[in-house]
Amino acid sequence: MQLVVLLTNKFRNKFGVNNVTEPAIDQIIRQEISQLLADGQTYESNLNKLDKKLEVVIREARGKDNKGGAGGREHPYRSSQQSHHSSI
Numbered sequence: 001m002q003l004v005v006l007l008t009n010k011f012r013n014k015f016g017v018n019n020v021t022e023p024a025i026d027q028i029i030r031q032e033i034s035q036l037l038a039d040g041q042t043y044e045s046n047l048n049k050l051d052k053k054l055e056v057v058i059r060e061a062r063g064k065d066n067k068g069g070a071g072g073r074e075h076p077y078r079s080s081q082q083s084h085h086s087s088i
Contacts, residue, residue, distance in 0.1 A: 003042075007033045011051075015058050025061050029054060 011029045019026040036050055
């Protein structure tokens with residue numbers, strides 16, 4: 001159980017996942033960790049593979065959220081930066 005908590009927090013921190021604002025991504029992380037530990041193959045190489053897999057899955061999940069959830073709009077800070085720079 002401690003290993004699950006440790007790995008979950010490690011990946012949340014690495015990928016900047018807030019379990020309150022991104023519950024679907026947090027669920028993906030927890031599912032992947034549980035699956036890895038259930039297989040009984042908790043080797044460093046498998047943890048590295050999980051890291052790479054989560055990087056791709058989280059990027060894809062965030063891409064879907066940005067396109068669907070925000071009506072295709074960009075992040076407000078980035079948008080304000082771009083409009084600010086274009087007026088200079």
